[in-house]
Each structure stands twice: as C-alpha cells, then as structure tokens.
Amino acid sequence: MSHSLNADGFFFSMKKYYLIFLIVAATAGCMTVNKQEPCLDLRHEIMIYQDQIDSLRHMNFAYQMCVDSLYSEMSALQDSIAFLSSATRIKNHLDFPDTLYYAGYAFDLTNERIFQKFHYWYLAELKFAYKYIPRTTKYFPVIENILTENGLDDDIKYLAVAESYLSPLAHSSAGATGFWQFMKSTAKYYDIEMNQFVDQRRDIFASTRAACEYLNWSLKALTNKGAPDILLAICAFNSGLSNITRVINEQGGTDFFSLIQRKAETDDYVWRTLAVKYIIENENKIFTKPFKKEPSIYESCRIVPLVLEGHYKLDAWAQAQGTVIREVWELNPWLKIYKRNNYTHSPVNDVVVSPGEFTVLVPKGSVPNAGEVARIEQQFKEENNGYFTEHVVKSGENLWIIASRYHTSVSHLMSINGLKSATIYPGQKLNLISLKTNPKKYYLVKKGDTLSSISSKLGVANQKLIQTNNLKVKRSNGRNIVLIYPGQKLYY
Template sequence: MMSALSITTPLEFCGEPVPVEVQEVRERIEKELLLSLWHRPQVILWLKRSRRYMPYIEEVLRSEGMPDDLKYVAIAESALRPHARSSKGAVGFWQFMNYTGQQYGLVINRRIDERRNIFASTQAAIRYLSDLYATFGSWALAAAAYNMGEVGLNAEIVEQGVNNYYQLYLNLETQRYIFRIIAIKLILEDPAKYGFYLAEEDYYPALSFDRVRVQCFKETPIRIIAQAAQTHFKVIKDLNPEIRGHYLPEGNHAILIPKEGSENFQARYRDLLKHWSSNQKEQTYLVKEGDHLTAIAERFGVSLASLIIWNRLNPKAPIHPGDRLIIYPKESVPLTVDEDENGNNSTSVKNN
C-alpha cells in the first residue's frame, strides 16, 4: 500500500504542473489518496459508474477544447450520482446550486430539475468552468472557484496577494478540493496500482436509449409515457432523473426511452393520451374547517396516495381551510359542494 502512494513526477492537473516538490503539496495528495483508498467500496463504484457517464463528459470536453482532467470534478462533486444533494442544497452530477444552474440555462422547478440530467448539467458545468478559467487564468483556480464561488476566491486572492492555488490559504473544503480531484485522477488512471482489478463485465453498461419528443397539452402522467414506450414507470424515471414526481408539465419535452420501445411510440402515445384525457373528470375541492386528507380521500373514493400525488402535497404538512385540492373522483362519487370565499355554495367540475 505505501509503495502505491509514491507520486511520480512530473504530475499535472489540466496540463498545469502540480508542485509535488513542495512537501505540503505532497502530503496533501497522500492524505487524499489514503482517505479515498480507505473507502474502497466508494472507489469501486466510481470505477463501475465511469463507463456509464464518462464517455459523454469526455466528448463534451473534447468538443470544447477543454482539459480531460475536468471530468474528475464530477466524481469529486457527486460520485456520478444524479440524485446527489449537499447539505447546502447543491444537486445533481455537478452539484449546481439553484441560482447558478438557472444562470447557465438549466430548468429547475417543481416538475423538472435538469441538474440531475447528465447531458444538460454537463453542458452547463463546462460552460461555467470555461468562464471561471477566463476569469482566473488557471484551471486549479477555476476548479477552486467552482467549489467556493468566484467572489469568495477572488476576495482571498486580493487579500493575500497570491494567485496560485497551491500558495493560497482557503477554507478547509477548498484547501482539500484540488488535492481530492488529483487523488481521484491518480486512482482512476491506474486502478490496478491501487489494488482495484475490474473485469470488463464489472463496469456498468453505457446508457442505451432513444430520445423522443413528447407533447403535453396539460400535466401528463409519466405512466402514459411508460406504457407508450412499452416499459415501466421506474424505467422512465431512471432514464430521466430530472423529472420530479409522477407528472410531466405542459409543454414539449425530450424524453429518453428504451430503444426497443421507440418503434411506433408516437402512435401509441397519442392513443393512450386520448383515452386518458377522455376519462378525466377533474374536480376542485375547497378544504373546510376540520377536514383532513384521509377523510377527503375516503369521501371521493380515491386513495390517500393519489390525493397526495395529484396535489404535490407533503404528507406530514397540514392542510388549511381555503386550500384547493384537485381530485379525480370515481364515476360513482357525486359532485361535492364547495363554499366560495363569500360563503356561497358551488360545484367545480372540469371535464377534460
């Protein structure tokens, strides 16, 4: 093990020399190597996932003329997990915060979160890193700014009078950040050196899919898309982790489906959508004093789970008088009578 920690020189990150002749730099790389190697299952998962996601990241980096080493930023950020979420609210493969993700063109709302989409988030992350490099003139500093924010890093550069990452005193997380990426690079470039021997079949297969256009004239259940693709709800969710919940919002969407489900998909989708729409009887219920979700669900003959999904409710949060709930009651359930804000009775039914 100790012999594997020996660092051969020269060592580079994104084509820039790493000053391993400086004792502190060498020690920090060794520390991150040891910490990563101690968590062997994590490293194995890095390796297994790399065949699934890295080819696309590498392709985009090549097309933009950017260093290949930047692909290791995604591993440091999320371990290549689409649903990774930090305590600060960063989400997805590249751990974008809400504001920054939207600034770089990602759709982030109640229904869609493209931070979880490997294609959209990679494009955004590489544009962001390119902008950071243009600002700081160093890939190490650009990656550090990606971690701590450009304003904070620039303030430290000005205050300390130093613009070399390896000479800056930064917060602990950012002090470790580049060294952790370098450790990941060393391990993934030569896993056998560190005792990781994976056969070809051990790696997770590359993503296999066809991309189809789905037009939703209103919120549409994902199960309709799954049925049209001749697959299951879970498969659509796994291929499209950016979709939140059980419905696609109104609009035109590019959706990934299994290759075997793409033939005649559009015809099946149109038929299923027409059938679903013709059977929908949407009703709005005005919550009254003393109401609770279980009783409302029983009253309309629907499941509590359906009521929660239709209205995107938090099961643990209370409902309040005046709240409006969307319900798709069974045919046998009579129309409910609601009171408006003036105390007048009314029914609210919408046939779609």
Template sequence: MNYLKYGFYGFILSLILSSCSIFQKDITYKQSTSVSLADEMQLEIYQDTATVAFEKSFYEEIEADAKKKKEVDLDELYASFENVPEENLPVFSPEQTALQVNAMSGSVELKYTDEVQKYINRFVSKSGRKYMSKMLALSQLYFPIFEQILSEEGVPEELKYAAIVESALIPNIMSKAGAVGLWQFMYGTGKEYGLEINGNVDQRCDMIASTRASARYMRELYQTYNDWLLVLAAYNCGPGNVNKAIKRSGGDDFWSIYEHLPRETRRHIPKYIATYYAFFYHTDLMIAPMRDMVKYTDVRTVMVDKPMHLGQVAGVLGLKEKDVAELNRTYLKGYIPAKENKSYRLVLPTYESGLFASYQDSIYGYNRSEYFSNEGKLIAKKKDIYPSYGVNGTGTRISYKVRRGDYLGRIARRHGTTVRNIKKWNGLRSDRIRAGQRLVIYTNKTPKTYRASTKKVKAKGKNKKLPYLPEKYVYHTVKKNENCWSIAQKYEGVTQDSILELNKIINPSALRVGQKLRIKEI
C-alpha cells in the same frame, strides 16, 4: 553521369547512389536547362521494393500490437483482481505516487501534496476501493456524455472527475446547502444558466442539461481566472471567496492562494486530484468497476412533444418503470409536461430509443385514465421511485417581502423554520438579503401569527449590551457605513446571522460607530 559538377550536393548524391544499386534500377532523373539546380537534382522514386516491404512489415507489427491492447478482455482483467489477497494489492510509495500525479497533468495543472496523498490513501483502503469501484461502474453511463459535452463547450475533459467529488454521480443528491444534482447547482445559479426548476421538472438532475450548464459556467469562470483549478475552487466556494483569497495573498493560481481559501475548498481540490489519480491508475491499483451495478450504459435521447408518464413509456416499451426513472431523474413525479410548442428530452436504452418514434402514439394512450384526468391533469400518485429533491418544503407556501432591518435568522424564527431551509428554497449562496426582496417560505404558521410576531419584534428597538470579553472572543469595532453583513465578509467562516446571534442583536439597523461586536470565539 558526372555528379561532381554539381558540387558538394552532387558528391553526396553520387555516394548514396553508388552504395545502393537497387535504387539505380528504378530512378528517373529530370533535367532541364531552364529550371533551377534544386529541380535538376529532384528525384522521383517510382519503385523501391525493399523499402516498401520493410515499411509494410514495420507498420503491420505496430498495428498488431495496438490490436492486441484493444482486444484485452477487461471483464477478464477485472475478474482477476477479485482473487488477489488484500496483502498482495499494489502499494505505491509517496515518491512513486508523486511521479504518477505529475505525469497526469494536462490542461489542468496538478500537484502532489500531503493532502492529496491523504485522499489517495482513503481511496486505496478497503472501504475506499469499494467506493471507487462504484464510481467506476457509474462512470460507464455518465462519462461518455460528460466527455462529449465538455469537449463541445471547450472545457477540458479532465473536469469530468469534479462531478464525482461534487455528487458521487448521484443525479438527485442534495447538499446541506441546498445544491442539487450531478453538478450541484443552487436554485439561483441553475436558473441563471437556463435550467428549468419547478414542481414537475428539475433539470439540475438531468445528466445532459446540467452538464451543459456546468460546462458553460466553468468556461465563464476560466475567462476570469485563466486557471482550471481556480475554476473548480470558485465552482465550489463561489467567485467571491476566490477573489478575496487572491486579494489577500496576491497570488494568481490555486496553489498560491491555497491558505486563504475556505477549509472546505482546501479539501475539495486535493480530493479532486486524488479522484482523478484513482481513475487514471485504477488498473494499476487493481480496482475494477462494480459488477451489475448499472443496468444500462448505452443510452440515447428522444424528444417528447406530448404529455406522458414514465410509467406509460415503460409499459409499452417493455421496461421497468424504476429503470426508466433512474435514467430520467429530471421528472420529479414521473410526469413529462410536454406540449406542442415545448418538447422535453427522454433518456432511454439504445434499443428502446429506436422503438419510441414508432410507438409514441401508443405510449400516449396507454392506460391514460390511470395517469391523467379527462382534462389532462396528472392524477397518478407519486411513487417512491420518484424522490423529492428538496426544492419544495412542507406546509403553506408563501411569498415573503423582506423589510428593512430583516435578516434570515429573524425571518426563520418568525415563520417557524430555519435559515438553512430558507436558503435552500431560494437558492441563496450567502446570508445577504435586501429590503423589497421576495422569498419563498414554507410554514405551518398562519398569516395572522406573522403579523402579530412582526409587530412584537418591531417594538423591541434596543439591542442588549453584553460584557466585553476579549480573552474569549474576537472583536470588531464598527466603522462608519458598516453593517453586520459587510463586517461578516471580512472574517473567514463568519456570517451575518452568526454575528447577530453571538451579540444578541434584534435590531441590526441600531448599530453605532465604535460599538464592539463579538465575531467568533477564540
């Protein structure tokens, strides 16, 4: 056939076909005067044994390589790390580390800084490697759960490393500020995102419920900041501090507002990046998960619709009660307060979770008189394997109504406790309170003492006048409509209570315009 009549394309086609005789055996041409030129030249190749053979060989080779990588015995690889002398452990230069960090960036934009390097140095030190080894072991249980939930909620999976920075993957840990759990929820924020928190149940310690709540909180923060590092910053120090830093700096990403953030948050994000780095390159750094640290990593959940104790679950399913408790830190006393219209989640090893449905009635009745009274009330004494998470205090629980002129320092002194405790019991992020607000307080004082103390404090209406020492203190001149709380917001690291204490103020409502207040020591 004369292909030249089709012009340039025909010429090219004739060259290809003349140089490949194997194609000419198996090609059928479609010609029609009623179709376009392009359709006339369309070829159907039914068989090309040479090409098929080449492709099959090529893809088999790729699949074999991939299979080899998957079949690497990680236990064997990790075991090889144990015999490497300390002086032979890999060390990367700052230039190499910077390239490695930059190569990790995905949805979360990472940046190498001196502060990041400082934390990396800690993690690759002798004690740091041991810590990371523990985190790698714990992650085998928690990370598959985190990844699934973060993905479902539209949050980058890289944010799973934030849980290590927040809690070191300890489900029942409590911070000094009163934040609890893997994702460090304060009481108020936890309740806001649907977590149940009471004397029997604290879902801030629930690996599933707390992760879901955390993902939703972070997703909402992202809608505000459109920067995942800013989300982590706001998660750590609160949106208010991030907003102030943005306003002061004029920036709109984490690194542009870095210098204006609280010191703890300036450390928090570099630590997150360094943690991510240590996990991402743990085999290159020869860090292996700690052996035998986590007993169960393959777990499933079942729903419980009858009240029962974890001791009953363990007894029937042949597990240790301590192991069941470690998977279910949610239940503060080991008691699952389920009922017909309210079921609760129970985490079990995969095999035992399959047995639960068949043995649920047996579990419910197992040694029941040791755990519950005839009326169904819990009578089993709380064991040490069920630690308290700090939601409740000691002493008498009272509900205190905040009065005009009250501040946390005064309330704490009046009830024989501390500001930190009051904030912890009530999930307060700041020292700000308002008249009429109800606070939960645990105290060993009697109500009569409160009334006498209140009258005594109320009688002292005048504040002491202190000497003016500008060489020792930073001062603030009170303006119209300002109070101690609003003044504290203008200075980093300053609280309403610290101003009251520093100025010996006993009646905050007695501030006057033009008054000079000590803010902090120079």
C-alpha cells in the same frame, strides 16, 4: 351492572349531545358555503389548525428523511469496512510519480507540502473507489462529449466524481443535489427545472451543460481580472466566484499555486479531484483486480428529446416508445414520483412531467410506434391540458381536503388561486398547478451595464427585473443601488 339516570342527568346528557351536534353542524356547514353566508370566524380558526397539522406533517416527513439518511450512511460505512477488510483488493508499496498532471497543470510531488496534500486525499478517496469507478464507464462518455462541445479540458470530468461519486441521487446537508451538486439558488440561473415533478440537477445532460456554462463564465471573469486559471474556476465552482476574487484582491496572486484559499474545503476540492483522477487512471496498479463496470448510456439507452407545454403523465408515451413507465423512471433519476392523495386510500404514484424541454433515456432495445409517439407528443404541446390543472369544488369539500388529495398545502392552494380567505363554494374552480412559469428569456449583463440601461433596452420596468431575479438593493448616500455584475443572467 344496572344504571339509573335522574332528570338532571338526563337533561345534562341531552345538552352535551346537543352541543356536539351544533359543533359538527357548524364545521360541516363551513366545508362548502354559498357566497352569501360564509362562516368566516370559525372557518378561519379551523384553517389555522389545519395549517398547523400540515406543518407538523412536513416536520415528521423531514425527520423521517433524516433517519433514512442516517441508515443509508451506516450502510455505506459498513460497505466501506467490508471492502477495506479485504486485504487482497489493494496492492501495497505503490510508488507515485514525481509529477502528476491535471487539466494541463503540473503538480510537483517532490514538493513535500504538495505530496502531503495529494497523499492525504488519495488515501481518503481510495476507500470509496468501489462506488465511483464502476460508474465511470456509464457517465464519462456523456460528460466528455459535453466538455468537448464547450471547449473545456477532458480532465474536468473528474470534478463530477469529486462532487458526487457520479451518483445522480447524491444530496448534501446544505441542499446541493445531483452529479455536479448544484444548489437550487445557482441551478435556477442555468435553466435547470426543479419542482415537485422533476429535478434536472439529477439529469447528466442538463446538469453537465450547466456546469460547463458556469465554469466558462467563471474562467472568463477570472481572465478579465488577469487570472486565467481553470483551477481557480474550479475553486469558484465550490465556493463562488466572489470568494475567489476576494482572495486574489487580498493576496495579489493570480493562479491556484500562489494563493491560500479562505476555506480549506475550497483548496481541498482541487486535491480531491487530482486524487480521484489518479485512482481511476491507475486502477490496475492500485487494485488486485478491476471493478465490474456499468455499461455506457450510449450502449444501453436510446436518447429521446421531449418537449411539453403542460403537465402530463408519461405512461402512454412510454408504451408508445416500446417500453413501460417503470423502465423510463429507473433510467431517468431526474423524474420524481408524484404522490397524489385520494382521500382515505393510500397515495397514488404517478410519473408526471412539467412543462419544459427534456432529454429522456429509454431502453436501447425498445421499438417505438412512430405514429403513436407523434400523436402523443402533439398532445404534449397543448398548454395546461394534461395531468391536472384545476379542481372543481364538490359539496362537502374544504381546502384542507383538496390539499390532502393532491399532496400539497392549504397555503399553496390559496397562493396560486389568489384566495384572501379559505372560503370556497361548490362549483368553484381551483388551479392545482401554478400557471406562472419561470421566464426563459434572459439578458446577459455586459461590462458598463446598469439596471436602468438594461431596462431601457428590454422595455421592462426596473422593479420587474429586481423582483424576477431576486436582486439585492442597497441604500447608499440616499440612493438605491442594485447590485449586478458582468456575465450575470437577468430573466424577464
């Protein structure tokens, strides 16, 4: 097929290509600019579109996670159906005792209402026993030791079963995560590290210590209110202490059996815990044969403390410990895979640990090279001198390219670098990890304390305490009132 082009058509085509050339040149010119001639207007529009692209990518990722979660739920339900279809697994005609005990409290099963509550949750939790019973031998020894250290009853370990079936990867739709299902807003007050590299809510050691601290604090607060009941402290672990004290104030009761909780979930929480305790302790009576158990952490792992002042990869450290990074990642579910984008290629997977103090599990049979371990751990104590801390802008780069490479967002890069516009230039150094760290020092609020008195004791401004701790300020009678309570941790 032949084509003809007249003069008007020729000039029209030339104009079109010339316009395209101008757009490309303008865009390229705004990737990196010198300090004298920033293309601010066009650059601003481009950044708006890039932020929208980032947002859509995050939405797509969230939707994919939901799909994956649904597939996981379907798989779990299929497992449950298969398990329950095996008539040889569960014995029939099981007789229950008249009384069950939990954390020193007696539950009278001759009381019809109490029996109904217990029996409902017994049947509900029975079908998931294949999940949590095998894990008890792995995690219970660790939990029991930490409970003893904190002066709590050994039965509290069954609370972790009710929370997560002892799965470190358990995650609720509300965002609660890990063995004890801590929400981020609560976990941050108990020195639990959570970022794009680690999530200590999935660490059996850190999360169990945090759970003990919360329970002891709740029990102390309830005792001061004339309700020294560990079952109510357990309820507080589920719904928050303020909800429990509100029920006490409204109804006048001072123990679990004399109160009706505001939410059924809070009340059921205790019955679920009682049910899983009975199922675990009576495995041989309930099932025709015992479940295969997982080995204890103390039997299968070495426990290694690790302190870092900067962000570091653990590859060399793992080898110095006589193992490989894959083994360390598998044994420590609180470690995340950091996906570092490298332009056009697939993301690079790294295991990076942020600054902090951690308990790391390594294989029991691994033999460490003591000298090499000491050398590497000494490097770890160098602040912000590890995996990456900054990026030097190269010609042709813009914030969107840099953000994509390091698996972050343009807005985050602008925030941690204090950028008021998206204009960057070759040779400019950009922080990749915020140099601001969570404060480790805290003051424990005592009865009679006010924010002003605490501010004077610490030598810290009121406003800094309010901002650092996200405190709520209420206006009353023309005055600002800051809400704090005894036992609260105020970081500074």
